[in-house]
Amino acid sequence: MNTLEIYINKNKVKVSSNDTILKAAAKLDIYIPVLCNHPDIFSDPLSSKPLNFIFQGNKKIENKGSKESKGCGLCIVEIEGIDELKPACSTIVKQGMKIKTESNSIKEKRQEILGLIFASHPHACLTCAQQEGCSKTQCSSNVNENERCCDLFGSCELQKLANHIGIPANTPKWTPTNLPVLKDSPLYIRDYNLCIGCRRCVRICEDVRKINALGFVYDENNNIVVGTHFKTLEESGCRFCTACVHVCPTGALKDKKSIRLKKEKDILPCKNACPAKIDIPRYLRLIAQGKKDEALAVIRQKVPFPGVLGRICFHPCEDFCKRQELNTSISICTLKRYAAEDDKGLWKKNIKIKPDTGKKVAVIGSGPAGLTCAFYLGKKGHKVTIFEAQSKLGGMLRYGIPSYRLPRNILDNEINDILEIGGIDIKTNTNFGDDITIESLKDDGFDAIFIALGLKNSKKILFKGNNLDFIISGVNFLKQVNKGENPKLGNEVIIIGGGNVAIDVAMTCIRQNVEKVHIICLENKHEMPANDHELEIAKQEGVIIHNSWGPVEARKNNVFIVQECTKVFDENNKFNPKFNSSNKKEFHADQIILAAGQTSDIDFLDKTDIKISNSLINVNEKDCQTNMENIYAGGDIVTGPLSVISAIAGARKAASAIDLKLGGNGDIEDVLLKQNKSQQDILIEKLSKTKSEIKNFASLKKQENLELDSKTRCSNFNEIVLPLTHEQAKNEALRCLECDIRLSLKNNPSPPEKYEKFTLENINHIPETEGVYQLVNAEKNIIAIKGCSNLKQGLMQEFDDESSAVLFEYEENRMFSQRESELIQQYLQKHGEMPGAGDDDMDDLF
Template sequence: MTLVIDGKTVSVRTGGTILEAALSNGIYIPNLCYHENLRHTASCRLCMVRQEGKKGVVAACAVKAEEGMVIDSKDALAENVRKLSVDLMFKTHPSECTGCPKFGHCQFQSISQFVGDTGRRLRANPIRIAEDARNPIILHEMTRCILCGRCVRACEEMRGVGAIRFEKVQGRLQVVVDGNSLQDADCRFCSACVEVCPTGAIREHEAITQKMTGKSRTDALVPCRAACPAHIDIPKYLRFIREKNYPAAAAVMREKVPFPHALGYICTHRCELECKRNFLNEPVAIRDLKRHACEHDDGSWKTRSFQKSATGKKVAIIGAGPAGLTAAMYLAKLGHEVTIYEERQKAGGMMQYGIPQYRLPREIVDREIGMILELGVKLQTGVRIEFPASLISEGFDAVLVAVGAHKGARLPLKGAGLEGVYTNIEFLRQTAEGEAPTVGKNVIILGGGNVALDCAGIAKRFGAETVHLACLESRNKMTASPEELRWAEEEGVLVHNSRTFLAINGSGDGKVNGLRMAEVKGFQFDENGRSVIDLIPGSETILPVDTVIFAVGQGPDLAEGCGLALGRGSRIVVEANSCASSIPGIFAAGDCVTGTDSVIRAIAGARLAASEMDRFLGGDGNIEENLSPEQAVCPRIGAIKGMSDRKRKKTQIVAPEERCQCFDPMDLGYSEAQVPDEAQRCLQCDLRLEIAAQKFWNDYSSVARGE
């Protein structure tokens, strides 16, 4: 239907209100209690307008639009009513805006600017309630409340929880928690109330808002998805898991990564570090739930996967690790002929030759690689390509270098060449290839990362009686994950923090018999990346050991004069937004670009490389897939008794004395009974994106044009 608002003919859907007709056509009428996701109450009296043929003024948010209506939002009486409404709200509201945490983002401030100075000076009558910061995640500063009711309606209407309500306190209407705390009120901490609050009376704690600063609305509100390097839709697959629809959950993961099952064992789970549930108790076990879903994947997603027709273009990939295999999968789907050259005898890179089998079963790696090869990708193993440009000469249209970081580093210590000294890569690869490395009774690993812990675990399983791990970093600065460090110590690994290594002592027969080290007060790195260490005088000791394993870093194993521009640590220099190397047609991704990192980061880099290579070859670069079924998301999540206090479920871990006797998997994952309960712990932060974002008067075209 059509009507006229402020002299402009506009259309609106049947059943829509005058306010909806105005706002949807770029005409701003002030409003506060109104929210497009909530029922209308007409309580704020800001949207008053004159309707031709009617006496007085009407609330635009409460009156249905009718064919031929003539509306004047700038009528003098309407403006007087909204000025009075603003005055009355300011009676109870702090008058100083600049100190407000929502300064510049407050709808009430914006409206007061639009309405203008009323000339009245009503006596202030503030609501004197102390700020309530006791609740996790959500902070209440109700002195800023203007009783618009949005928060109460959002909690009840939108979410079906009812954790907050209106109540008269000492004769004055206030918004209060329906219990002693939000946890007691069975709050779901979905933050719908925060999203709709126009003044910041209800907002998130500063620790949370600081993490949101500078991010897009989507990334700020769904931190787990934003933190995942591949941006897997985590809330979506957790909902499918809660419904026990595991194939659908696995399909969501495979929209972004080709190795979800492997990642379910070894992902560094950055998503969990950012999970908002950390502010309640513990993060949702996103990685472990991913693993369980993949264990029940039926492959039905394959029928939805795209496969473009052949382009006639040939692509060579050097390295069959996570990055190379990921790029190969997407480039093959895009219709290009793909050949992978791998130096080792098996594909998988660090998933095959680095991460111990007790942490990542090889049959899972092989199965997921097999799915990629089924696409027609050619794999040539036992082939080392020294000069990437030679492949261009052989007729390939583009080349991706994804050789990883398989060259272990040795510190320049006296005795570093003695018998019994290994690099991490040598030690791990021998194990992976079935060669039992020679370890003595007393082993020390130099390094404080996850690779160092892997070396320690393998040494224990090969019979070392005492295993030490020593690193420069203090305990809280170690790069190793806390859970893997805990597992290592359960197995008897002795960790020595804040230590530097002075020399490796040897016996007369050229074998290791000790490590000389000292305690460190502090250290830093100079402009060349070299460590500058402050030793504690008199702290030097000699630790009797017969095996030393360097786990202090690794880099790409590239041929001298490979032709590519290299940077620090012999890493390949690429353009950040295209993965293009210094040679046209040659791209690079993974650890050979970033340095030693994670499987998920390698996958993310390879996705970008595959997209950019397709553009280079004449395609559109679109690798996005929709493999999962539509998901009916109900915003009315309802109250669940004690939901906010639920603890994270623990996976079943084999006892240390048993797991150290073999290379069988040590983490047995979740039982079927545990999975839905753990998935239920998700706060469903993404539902907040379904709430209409707050708008201000300068967001509307009529105001922007000065009408």
């Protein structure tokens, strides 16, 4: 590709021979205003063709104008030797070309164009002298509410352009158009009154996403009118990725959750809901592309138990999946299991194991938290010893979960993967408090200790006769069965509890040949904490559920009396059950099994200085360290009974903190699937699967796992839920909306800011007069807005106080207190917090 030399505003720059002036200017960070252009829309704005008709809701609009596309015209520039102004977006550079991007004639023409745009767009707020700091709820100029700017005011791209170019004084007042405002579609709102016809939404959908859900026509005045191919987004084939919302320069397209989603946690609520922050959209995309092993590598970047989690995770991610807005959430958990099936070991190729550091770490407990912490610390080169009270590793994964839910070969394989990294010693049949103590471990030279004991006991439930011989612990019962023992139960068993442990106990009783299995719980059927699917499976196997009953008395003759529970939670949603003692029932019970919650067994910690509250270990939330130096804790012993994925996430945090404390950098991440591509290549990769047509995308149904027949499975502990087929997995992954596309989309450059570098040299040039200054940190967040009677002295004081500012701006204003208040009000309106508050969480102002 040939290179040329051109001059832009007298700056010489080397560019490619096929570059446009706009692209060449971007290389020099020279700002040229645009509306129809966008850095991630690769097609020429002038190449778009109108449709024969489009829809705005139920209204059909036919094409009546020119067949030639036109751009916004704002990017015009002067070229030496050419009389007319030329569009920078479509003019190809030539050798020696001399270009000016700013002049009086350019400004006048841009204002003229902007005036035409605002003739059909609300702009009363943009021409108001009090627009900065406006609350938008009250108007001192008494502008009608439907003529005011939209909720995007303050962070609107069109507004920034208007402030930079200037709106002509002769721009006519906007007349309300009463076009459709469509709020019933999933995820986003379309307000055609605010559309300026830039067609960025059309082109991102058509040229980049290859979907063609949107289009445009010309009206009788040759104005661009945008709409959908058919009456609804669903009929038009929309994938609801909301890339169109991201590129819209006005409030014509708005997210429903907030005006414009910017933060990853809002754009990807599935990933944000995952305690381990697994890159869910990426691994779903890889599955859809048939890259199963690569998908597993992405999952394993965050967790060492993909096969385990693919079976038993509570999958909070699915509760926040945006696909629910269309029909049902993606089977994220099941697809994790699919990716982990028949592991070919691709992820192991990029795993990095550090040299021996000479540091020793004791991990007490080998459940999900203990094993996870050991895995990451072992990779970092620390010598880890796992102490486990039972004869095999796994903790509650092995001894608390029936094998029909978690086959032991799956657990064993993933434990072996952890141990394969080396540097991990195992000591089983070792009880903490008896065989080892905190002090003995310190004496043995351990530099850090991680306590992950879990919750080993069932909670004691208070009722008369609760200590009779035929009343046993659900946790102990499951442990006996999982060890291969065969506890005798009798013909009729009652389980007390309404959660997943109660369901596990009940279904295990069925497999122990109990004829009648009853679950008695306080909660009604809508309040039961048990997983709905697990509950349904239990019912299929004959488990009888008795909702809204609580225990009263157990008698030696195996009679069990319960009373009606009228309310479980009080008005503050706290557990505070109420009973109707006049309504009671009697049951016969050969065995009563308590499965209403779990508790810890940490009496031996009373001999240490470790702080405990409500039978749980207290830790610092940031690093999982207890009040004792170098003693850490994680998992259920800290959080109470949550989930395996929460235990893993907590252990990752602890491993990072321990590594940092032992002289490492605290970085436990491995990039197991590299992405050596440009941002544009990544975007194209993300969109690659959408090039082929997917019919009826919005109504695609969830792929369901097959299950063993309820009549045959009850006699064994074979896994009930069968894996998805390759075709099922691909089809399920294809249902993903690919919400992460928005994270790869850039924003159009904003007009130049007035900020200067926060240096002593620049401060010395500031006048000693009244005014307001703003300070900006390295993340380009405003950290201070202050008015003062002497700008130079105020800024000098900030400099002497070693402010974290790297940029600043100021304005002279005798009414500096009022101006400070206006600017702070404007900032609060935009960010919802004072300048400098929550720097890590604020949006980039540029």
